[in-house]
Amino acid sequence: MKTIWWIRRDLRLGDNLTLQAASREAQVLPVFILDPRLLTGTPARRQAFLFNGLQTLAADLQMRGSNLVIRRGDPAKILAELIADSGAQTVFAEEDFTPYAVQRDKAIAEQLPLTLIQRQLVHHPMAVLKSNGQPYTIYTPFSKTWKSIMPGSLHPTPAPDTISTIPGITSDPIPARSTEQLFPAGEAEANKRLTSFLDERIYDYGENRNRLDIDGTSALSPYLHFGMLGLRSAVDYARQAISVSHNEESRKSSQTWLNELIWREFYIHILYHFPHVQKNSFRTQYDQIQWRNDPDEFEAWKQGQTGYPVVDAAMRQMLATGWMHNRARMIVASFLVKDLLIDWRWGEHWFMQNLLDGDVAANNGGWQWTAGTGTDAAPYFRIFNPLLQSKKFDPQGVYIKKWVPELAHLDANIIHAPWEKNITLANYPEPVVDHKFARQRTLEAYKNARS
DNA sequence: TGAAATGTTGGGGCG
């Protein structure tokens, strides 16, 4: 018996039922296909993270007597070739739920013996439905049902000791790319970070996760996106943390982290059930908003030159590291959409071009949430005040000073809004817009769209 | 997982 393990977004050996299924009583050929249709939309930085992840996966496989085969091209064509060359009878793959993946796999399954295994999520999108058979569109009832049907244990399995491989299949080289300083790729690194987070920080997550000046989040998103860490493992550990918590606060913190993982799954389900959100507002009336879309203001936002210190700090953090704190994502997204009145899709695209974790579902869900165009109760009038957010979540200006060095010499009572104290700086811009004015303008634009 | 506008209450300064 010979099988192919088609790796897509499960770059790991542990907690991998697809690999287990493929290698059960079989010689298995691990394959990753560089699909030009996906790669052209993937910026160099995220490609590098992926390639480095493939490099470590190849090494992990080699240690177990196996080897990774890389091929570039159309998946259907390459799989057909590999089946012919190797004599494999079946292709196993972890099911993926983006519109592109669903369509691709459906077409391939019509021609080739493809078996999809649902282990990316805790629940398949078709398994969490309302009593009328329709998908949930509001997070809280979704999460209630999601939790109530969660199995007692998710049984994450360790990586197999050995993997028997089909010999003699040639591989393209893995494209070499420089390594991210702050986010080294790979399963071992992901597990190391998870362990460190579970050791202590998870128990203060509820309070610290919103703080821009504290490493309170897990920062696991790039690893979760590529499956270097399985979401199911993360959920299982979250549940363990909840059960071993000794006080109410640490229990609530662990639950909050679990809820964040459920948000991730929620948005994957939403995109699966409502693929139109990829191009349009979930709430169609908001497709009528008259965006200003000023190109100069968009450029200032992208480069972290808006004159709002907390916004600029966040945008520069992303440029410098390929990652942005989640609270900061909400602040800059609100600023782009509600203060500059620029189409949320522009921001969504810039995030996809710059984030290592750039994930169609989570990113789209987050942007539509902020824009108030999305699924959950995110009313159009929920407009962040960047100064209040800044003072609340970075009280001493530590985050600002780190990413906007021009302001590093300013006191905490000045740094959030230097212009209010009539401080002008030679190398830092004046605010691109007045928040109070912009707020009114946006309320008006949204009101017009609804009428 | 919002913030501004508006309303209410109560303490303190002061005539």
Next chain:
DNA sequence: ACGCCCCAACATTTC
């Protein structure tokens, strides 16, 4: 002692 004003603190409504 009392009424008036101011305003902070908190609550509610509105966008």
